[in-house]
Structures are given as structure tokens and as C-alpha cells.
Amino acid sequence: MKKIIVCIIFLMSFTMLGCQDNGVELAYEEPVTLEEEVIAKEPFTDPLLxxxxxxxxxxxxxxxxxxxxxxxxxxxxxxxxxxxxxxxxxxxxxxxxxxxxxxxxxxxxxxxxxxxxxxxxxxxxxxxxxxxxxxxxxxxxxxxxxxxxxxxxxxxxxxxxxxxxxxxxxxxxxxxxxxxxxxxxxxxxxxxxxxxxxxxxxxxxxxxxxxxxxxxxxxxxxxxxxxxxxxxxxxxxxxxxxxxxxxxxxxxxxxxxxxxxxxxxxxxxxxxxxxxxxxxxxxxxxxxxxxxxxxxxxxxxxxxxxxxxxxxxxxxxxxxxxxxxxxxxxxxxxxxxxxxxxxxxxxxxxHQWFYGLIGDDEIDEGWIDEGLTTFFTAYFEIEYSGEHFYQDTMKRYQNRVNEYGFDNVVVAKSAKEFDNWGDYGVAAYSKPALMYHEIYTIYGDEKMKAFAKYIYEHYAYGILKEDDLREALIAIYGVEINELLDTWLY
Ligand SMILES: [Zn+2]
Incomplete structure (x- = not known):
């Protein structure tokens, strides 16, 4: 209903302008408060949501x-x-x-x-x-x-x-x-x-x-x-x-x-x-x-x-x-x-980008937003605090994963399968962050930024699932990235 009101009021305001240009007197120069409020509303970018x-x-x-x-x-x-x-x-x-x-x-x-x-x-x-x-x-x-x-x-x-x-x-x-x-x-x-x-x-x-x-x-x-x-x-x-x-x-x-x-x-x-x-x-x-x-x-x-x-x-x-x-x-x-x-x-x-804009199923695939967020939080520090700061963070994550044993930590798992935050933290935060760290170390900075921009371009306002993430990584790094992903995610 409100959408219709908005359209009518917008039309009215355009009409008013048009009429004034033509020197025609208007009947509704003093809109009621409600209309004023509605006129002030900016239209939604995607009114179909x-x-x-x-x-x-x-x-x-x-x-x-x-x-x-x-x-x-x-x-x-x-x-x-x-x-x-x-x-x-x-x-x-x-x-x-x-x-x-x-x-x-x-x-x-x-x-x-x-x-x-x-x-x-x-x-x-x-x-x-x-x-x-x-x-x-x-x-x-x-x-x-x-x-x-x-x-x-x-x-x-x-x-x-x-x-x-x-x-x-x-x-x-x-x-x-x-x-x-x-x-x-x-x-x-x-x-x-x-x-x-x-x-x-x-x-x-x-x-x-x-x-x-x-x-x-x-x-x-x-x-x-x-x-x-x-x-x-x-x-x-x-x-x-x-x-x-x-x-x-x-x-x-x-x-x-x-x-x-x-x-x-x-x-x-x-x-x-x-x-x-x-x-x-x-x-x-x-x-x-x-x-x-x-x-x-x-x-x-x-x-x-x-x-x-x-x-x-x-x-x-x-x-x-x-x-x-x-x-x-x-x-x-x-x-x-x-x-x-x-x-x-x-x-x-x-997280405003990973979860907010680029959405995911945080129950079944919470590692998608937490992994990207954890990696890019560390990555942010390269510019602000220096490479050593980033490397120290990654070493800490590596130590955590080592404590559990690399193969014991399965990343691609639903939050339902965990019974404590410690296990979830290493699987959904530390290990996927290390996976991106390895990709960054092998392929370099430019491609990492291209990957971030790729998923933004394709999935902002949508949902990023594991298969989509794979496709995005393949688009940037080639099909050989699949092997690396399997090693890290399962
Ligand atoms: Zn988080």
C-alpha cells in the first residue's frame, strides 16, 4: 500500500513542479504532514525486495x-x-x-x-x-x-x-x-x-x-x-x-x-x-x-x-x-x-562485506563469512601495521591448527556439528583464514584483490555458497585451485 502512496506523492510533486513552470496555480501547496514525510523518503534501490x-x-x-x-x-x-x-x-x-x-x-x-x-x-x-x-x-x-x-x-x-x-x-x-x-x-x-x-x-x-x-x-x-x-x-x-x-x-x-x-x-x-x-x-x-x-x-x-x-x-x-x-x-x-x-x-x-553485503548461510557454512573476515582482518594490517604483523597473526592461527592436527579440523561443516566454540573457532575462523593465506602466498597480492572484487561484483546482495566460492576462485586462479581447496576444506 505504502509503495502506491509513494508513487502518487512523487507524481504529485512532479506535477506541482510542471504546473509551476507553466504558471498554473496549484490547489495543494501545503501538503499535510504525512505527505511531507512521504515526499522526504528516498526510493529503495531495489523496490522488489x-x-x-x-x-x-x-x-x-x-x-x-x-x-x-x-x-x-x-x-x-x-x-x-x-x-x-x-x-x-x-x-x-x-x-x-x-x-x-x-x-x-x-x-x-x-x-x-x-x-x-x-x-x-x-x-x-x-x-x-x-x-x-x-x-x-x-x-x-x-x-x-x-x-x-x-x-x-x-x-x-x-x-x-x-x-x-x-x-x-x-x-x-x-x-x-x-x-x-x-x-x-x-x-x-x-x-x-x-x-x-x-x-x-x-x-x-x-x-x-x-x-x-x-x-x-x-x-x-x-x-x-x-x-x-x-x-x-x-x-x-x-x-x-x-x-x-x-x-x-x-x-x-x-x-x-x-x-x-x-x-x-x-x-x-x-x-x-x-x-x-x-x-x-x-x-x-x-x-x-x-x-x-x-x-x-x-x-x-x-x-x-x-x-x-x-x-x-x-x-x-x-x-x-x-x-x-x-x-x-x-x-x-x-x-x-x-x-x-x-x-x-x-x-x-x-563483516559488513562478508555476511552483510555478500551473504551466506551462517549455520551450514559459517566458515564462509568468518574465514574471509578473519583473513581480510589480518590482511588489512599489512598496510597499517606492516607485513610482520600479518605474518605473526598467521603464525598464531597456524599454531592453533597444529594443536588440533591439520586433518582433524574439517572446515566445511555446519555449526550444528560443533559442541564448543574452541573447535568451531579453529574450523570456521583460523583454518580457512590460513587457506586464503596460502593462496595469497602462492599467487600474490594482485590476484587476492581481484578475487575479493570478483565475489563482491557477483554476490553483493546475494548469497555465496561453497560452490559459488569455488567458481569464483577458479575464475581467478584457474581450475588447479580445486586441489588446494579440497586439502583445506575437508
Ligand atoms: Zn566474525
């Missing part, structure tokens, strides 16, 4: 988000579908079984997370929904014909658990990763409805467009994946209107404790959000500088960062976590070393 509109409000007294959401979903598959799935990731954060990244279970809480759908309709018709194959999914049965677009509307309540994980509140900072119902991906294996695993980043999603309103009490700062289109304060509440043009998820970090600094890099505004308690920390400007250097370097090596904003958020979190346009960085790194802070910022920034 699934489109999420969410109107949400966070009440910090109860840590509950009340939301209404519309998804304009188009069945772009080659078959008619009888059902689709939405992930409800907050349901993973029950009191009893919250996923915890690095075992900080003592922080887990009295308050569990949950998402409760209170109404759901498709094209205006109320539909029943069934629990999906996991507790973190829901199945919608309907006749979804190929190439047809459906409007899914739902109302829901989200309770935010009290923990410092991807989804949780601690010390008045709300980490809102994976907080809203998001469509599962349908691919050649059918629907991907995996549970929220405790290992890896267990997410897989398609590019979408977003308009999200988040209302918070006045004084709260909202950092989001997209850019802020408008900001309105009415009495004691502020509504942030965000838009994201072609992103595969949308995360927030919200707090009444935040301040931020910002800096401009070409068309992108880079924000660094931090709790006021660390406002005098001597590394804040360094953190901003690392973010700017990383974007600018990866733009040169891989391809353009196409978004208007990039937000680096120092928050309560065990390490670093990437979302499109926004990354969580543990504020604990400010007590660690400047090198650790730099590495994690560069790593999460590299």
Missing part, C-alpha cells in the same frame, strides 16, 4: 517492546509455496535456556526473553499460525503463489531478557539483535528453519528493505542498522524513524546512557556510540579512527560500502557481533589492549 515496516515502542520500566509489523513478501521462488516461516529468536532467551556466547551464565537473569504474537493476518484475512519445527519459529500456512506479493501483518510483544548477549538488557543498555519476526530463507534445500544455536552466529536471511519506527522515552539514544529519516519528540517520548535500503537484518542498541561522536567518510556517516561512563576514555577517538580506516580500506580492497551510516556501538557484550550497518563491540576492550580493540572493530567492519 521484501519490505518490513515496523512501528515499535520500548518501555524500559517493563523491558517490553510493543510492535506492529507489516511484511510485503513476494514469493520469488520458482514454485508455489504452501507455507512460509518466521524466526522468533527472542524465544530462545527463556530463563532456563538462554543461549550464551562465551559462558557468561552468571549474568543470566530473572527476566527471560519472549516474543508473543497477538494477531496475524495475510492480505487482511486473519490466519492461524502453527509453531514451527523449533520453538524459535512459526509457520504460516497459505497459498503463496510464485511471483505474487502478500501483505503479512502482525502485532506482537517482545520481552527483553536481562543479559549482555545479542538480545538483552544490562545496565540500562538494550542490545536488540534478532528482536523482531524475520522471514526464514527458502533455498535449494527448502526452508531453512534452524534453531538458535549456542555456537556460531546462527542466522541466515535475505536482503530486505526496512522502515522502522522506534519510540523510546525522551533522553534515550537509539542506534540502528539504517539511517535516521526523522526524529520527533512529543511530550516525554521520542520517535526515531529509520530506513534501511537493502540490508539483511535490522538491529538496535538503545540506552539512556549513550553519547556518540560521528565522522563523515564520503557518503557515509560513521557513528561511535558509548556509555557516558567511558566518555573520557583515551581510546574513543582511536575506536572511531579504526572504524574509518577499516571502511576505507575494505572499500578499496573489496567494493563500495553503499550505506549512509555505519554505527559502532560500545556496549555490554562478551566480544564483537556484526549486524548490517551496526556492530556491537564489548566496552570491555577499553580495559584490554588497544590492539584487541582495533582487531575486533576491523573484524566486525569486514
Amino acid at each position: 521484501n519490505y518490513y515496516q515496523i512501528d515499535a515502542s520500548l518501555d524500559p520500566e517493563t523491558s517490553i517492546i510493543t510492535a506492529s509489523q507489516t511484511i510485503e513478501y513476494t514469493n520469488n521462488e520458482t514454485v508455489d509455496l504452501t507455507e512460509i516461516y518466521l524466526h522468533l529468536y527472542p524465544n530462545a532467551f527463556t530463563k532456563e535456556s538462554q543461549p550464551n556466547l562465551f559462558g557468561n551464565s552468571d549474568e543470566m537473569s530473572d527476566l527471560g526473553g519472549q516474543i508473543e504474537i497477538t494477531s496475524l493476518s495475510i492480505d487482511g484475512k486473519e490466519v492461524n499460525f502453527l509453531e514451527g519445527p523449533t520453538t524459535t519459529s512459526v509457520e504460516l500456512s497459505y497459498a503463496f503463489k510464485k511471483n505474487e506479493t502478500y501483505t503479512i501483518e502482525l502485532d506482537y510483544l517482545v520481552s527483553v531478557s536481562s543479559t549482555s548477549e545479542r538480545f538483552g538488557v544490562a545496565n540500562d543498555i538494550y542490545n536488540l539483535g534478532n528482536w523482531y519476526p524475520i522471514l526464514a530463507v527458502y533455498d535449494e534445500e527448502g526452508w531453512n528453519v534452524d534453531p538458535y544455536l549456542s555456537i556460531g552466529d546462527p542466522f541466515y536471511s535475505d536482503m530486505s528493505n526496512y522502515d522502522i519506527k522506534m519510540t523510546v522515552p525522551k533522553g534515550y539514544i537509539v542506534a540502528g542498522s539504517g539511517y535516521i529519516e526523522s526524529l520527533k519528540t512529543l511530550e516525554n517520548k521520542t520517535t526515531y524513524s529509520f530506513r534501511a535500503d537493502g540490508m539483511r537484518d535490522f538491529a538496535f542498541v538503545i540506552s539512556n546512557q549513550f553519547e556518540y561522536i560521528k565522522s563523515q567518510l564520503n557518503d557515509t556517516t560513521v557513528y561511535l556510540y558509548y556509555p557516558k561512563s567511558v566518555k573520557k576514555h583515551k581510546w574513543l577517538e582511536d575506536a572511531m579512527l579504526f572504524s574509518l580506516e577499516a571502511i576505507s580500506s575494505f572499500e578499496e580492497i573489496i567494493g563500495d560500502y553503499p550505506y549512509k551510516t555505519y554505527s559502532v556501538v560500545l556496549t555490554n557484550f562478551p566480544s564483537g557481533m556484526e549486524y548490517p550497518g551496526l556492530v556491537f563491540i564489548s566496552k570491555g576492550y577499553l580495559l584490554d589492549s588497544i590492539h584487541a580493540l582495533r582487531t575486533v572493530i576491523v573484524h566486525e567492519t569486514a
Whole structure:
């Protein structure tokens, strides 16, 4: 519906201009507020992507988000579908079984997370929904014909658990990763409805467009994946209107404790959000500088960062976590070393290309984005800290792989097959990074950059699978690269 309004308003504005040129008087010189807002909206680059509109409000007294959401979903598959799935990731954060990244279970809480759908309709018709194959999914049965677009509307309540994980509140900072119902991906294996695993980043999603309103009490700062289109304060509440043009998820970090600094890099505004308690920390400007250097370097090596904003958020979190346009960085790194802070910022920034732009199935093939990210994080340092720095990093990875034994570490494995982060880390991060290191050592710098640009050109906004990666490597290095890949991946 909104798309149609946008077209009409655009037409109207062109008409107005045309009429003025001809000296014709206009009937509608004072558009109503709604129209003004719509006129201000820039069109999406790809209007055919699934489109999420969410109107949400966070009440910090109860840590509950009340939301209404519309998804304009188009069945772009080659078959008619009888059902689709939405992930409800907050349901993973029950009191009893919250996923915890690095075992900080003592922080887990009295308050569990949950998402409760209170109404759901498709094209205006109320539909029943069934629990999906996991507790973190829901199945919608309907006749979804190929190439047809459906409007899914739902109302829901989200309770935010009290923990410092991807989804949780601690010390008045709300980490809102994976907080809203998001469509599962349908691919050649059918629907991907995996549970929220405790290992890896267990997410897989398609590019979408977003308009999200988040209302918070006045004084709260909202950092989001997209850019802020408008900001309105009415009495004691502020509504942030965000838009994201072609992103595969949308995360927030919200707090009444935040301040931020910002800096401009070409068309992108880079924000660094931090709790006021660390406002005098001597590394804040360094953190901003690392973010700017990383974007600018990866733009040169891989391809353009196409978004208007990039937000680096120092928050309560065990390490670093990437979302499109926004990354969580543990504020604990400010007590660690400047090198650790730099590495994690560069790593999460590299994920804006590997996972963000060039997507992958992070459950079954998480090594694709983590391997590329780990390698290019080290590669970044060649220019900034020198070749020895890069070589030292690779030696560390080599030692880790040696500890396990080269043949004992199988890279091309699903996150489901691992039962601890140590094993997953060496398989999905260290060993594939070493594989690219070997390719770089044999074939040199120019080809490595050509490879990075190749996958950007062919897979930005899409999904890169193992076969695609092979094809890309063959395109750059020739068919003999297959043997090397088999040695390293299996
Ligand atoms: Zn990573």
C-alpha cells in the first residue's frame, strides 16, 4: 500500500513542479504532514525486495517492546509455496535456556526473553499460525503463489531478557539483535528453519528493505542498522524513524546512557556510540579512527560500502557481533589492549562485506563469512601495521591448527556439528583464514584483490555458497585451485 502512496506523492510533486513552470496555480501547496514525510523518503534501490515496516515502542520500566509489523513478501521462488516461516529468536532467551556466547551464565537473569504474537493476518484475512519445527519459529500456512506479493501483518510483544548477549538488557543498555519476526530463507534445500544455536552466529536471511519506527522515552539514544529519516519528540517520548535500503537484518542498541561522536567518510556517516561512563576514555577517538580506516580500506580492497551510516556501538557484550550497518563491540576492550580493540572493530567492519553485503548461510557454512573476515582482518594490517604483523597473526592461527592436527579440523561443516566454540573457532575462523593465506602466498597480492572484487561484483546482495566460492576462485586462479581447496576444506 505504502509503495502506491509513494508513487502518487512523487507524481504529485512532479506535477506541482510542471504546473509551476507553466504558471498554473496549484490547489495543494501545503501538503499535510504525512505527505511531507512521504515526499522526504528516498526510493529503495531495489523496490522488489521484501519490505518490513515496523512501528515499535520500548518501555524500559517493563523491558517490553510493543510492535506492529507489516511484511510485503513476494514469493520469488520458482514454485508455489504452501507455507512460509518466521524466526522468533527472542524465544530462545527463556530463563532456563538462554543461549550464551562465551559462558557468561552468571549474568543470566530473572527476566527471560519472549516474543508473543497477538494477531496475524495475510492480505487482511486473519490466519492461524502453527509453531514451527523449533520453538524459535512459526509457520504460516497459505497459498503463496510464485511471483505474487502478500501483505503479512502482525502485532506482537517482545520481552527483553536481562543479559549482555545479542538480545538483552544490562545496565540500562538494550542490545536488540534478532528482536523482531524475520522471514526464514527458502533455498535449494527448502526452508531453512534452524534453531538458535549456542555456537556460531546462527542466522541466515535475505536482503530486505526496512522502515522502522522506534519510540523510546525522551533522553534515550537509539542506534540502528539504517539511517535516521526523522526524529520527533512529543511530550516525554521520542520517535526515531529509520530506513534501511537493502540490508539483511535490522538491529538496535538503545540506552539512556549513550553519547556518540560521528565522522563523515564520503557518503557515509560513521557513528561511535558509548556509555557516558567511558566518555573520557583515551581510546574513543582511536575506536572511531579504526572504524574509518577499516571502511576505507575494505572499500578499496573489496567494493563500495553503499550505506549512509555505519554505527559502532560500545556496549555490554562478551566480544564483537556484526549486524548490517551496526556492530556491537564489548566496552570491555577499553580495559584490554588497544590492539584487541582495533582487531575486533576491523573484524566486525569486514563483516559488513562478508555476511552483510555478500551473504551466506551462517549455520551450514559459517566458515564462509568468518574465514574471509578473519583473513581480510589480518590482511588489512599489512598496510597499517606492516607485513610482520600479518605474518605473526598467521603464525598464531597456524599454531592453533597444529594443536588440533591439520586433518582433524574439517572446515566445511555446519555449526550444528560443533559442541564448543574452541573447535568451531579453529574450523570456521583460523583454518580457512590460513587457506586464503596460502593462496595469497602462492599467487600474490594482485590476484587476492581481484578475487575479493570478483565475489563482491557477483554476490553483493546475494548469497555465496561453497560452490559459488569455488567458481569464483577458479575464475581467478584457474581450475588447479580445486586441489588446494579440497586439502583445506575437508
Ligand atoms: Zn566474525
